[in-house]
Amino acid sequence: MRGANMDFVSYFPVWSKLTDGQKDRILASLLTRTIEKGSVIHSGSMDCIGLVLVKTGQLRAYILSEEGREITIYRLFDVDMCLMTASCMIRSIQFDVTIEAEKDTELWVIPAETYKSIMEESAPVANYTNELMATRFSDVMWLVEQIMWKSLDKRVAAFLLEEASIEGTNEIKITHEIIANHLGTHREVITRMLRYFQNEGMVKLSRGMVTILDAEKLEALGDG
Numbered sequence: 001m002r003g004a005n006m007d008f009v010s011y012f013p014v015w016s017k018l019t020d021g022q023k024d025r026i027l028a029s030l031l032t033r034t035i036e037k038g039s040v041i042h043s044g045s046m047d048c049i050g051l052v053l054v055k056t057g058q059l060r061a062y063i064l065s066e067e068g069r070e071i072t073i074y075r076l077f078d079v080d081m082c083l084m085t086a087s088c089m090i091r092s093i094q095f096d097v098t099i100e101a102e103k104d105t106e107l108w109v110i111p112a113e114t115y116k117s118i119m120e121e122s123a124p125v126a127n128y129t130n131e132l133m134a135t136r137f138s139d140v141m142w143l144v145e146q147i148m149w150k151s152l153d154k155r156v157a158a159f160l161l162e163e164a165s166i167e168g169t170n171e172i173k174i175t176h177e178i179i180a181n182h183l184g185t186h187r188e189v190i191t192r193m194l195r196y197f198q199n200e201g202m203v204k205l206s207r208g209m210v211t212i213l214d215a216e217k218l219e220a221l222g223d224g
Helices: 003-011 020-029 084-089 112-121 123-149 152-167 176-183 187-199 215-223
Strands: 031-035 040-043 051-056 059-064 070-076 098-101 105-110 171-173 203-206 209-212
Touching: 003 051, 020 112, 040 084, 051 084, 059 176, 070 123, 070 176, 084 112, 105 112, 112 123, 152 171, 152 176, 152 187, 152 209, 152 215, 176 187, 187 203
Parallel strands: none
Antiparallel strands: 031 105, 040 098, 051 105, 059 070, 059 098, 171 209, 203 209
8 A cells, every 4th residue: 555545544543443445446436636836726617626635735715795705614634534525426505615725735545436436435534524514504503603693893803813823924915805705795895904903002913914913802893
């Protein structure tokens, strides 16, 4: 077994519960892909590449409004699994999701036909798939609650703190347009909000960057 496949075996959650034949079928069809930052790997319910497991990197799943505005519904990091890229085999998934690489990303793909056939044979794989669906549904419901009940200033504050945590720095290289795309609003609205944050001493704005100056104040705003 090659090194890359050895890594996959250690990351795939229910590998030990598969039969030898099922393991052989997965390894025989397993694909390895390298995705450049900004590339779209999945677009809409008709796009069905298969089950994706992120080796390294970062992906973003988002939906588009009728007006063309984006809103992020969840993000995927190292060792995260993406089921939406195999949506054609799950009839209950009825909405279109786009998935793009936020960073250069390496991933494994189990083709949809392979995964579906094994899911139909294996109760552990079927149960894991249902758990994965439930997790993503929870992500979407959390997002709906945020949009309905939390004001935009609190959502922007929470987003900036999340970005700082992901990147490991308070100097966040990001544009106002990208923040707007994540939160499902307009760039002009984000610009006004960030200028307010700057006037309050919470952040410093520069071209293509937001620097957090007072994380405690942002946290208090986000939690409020």
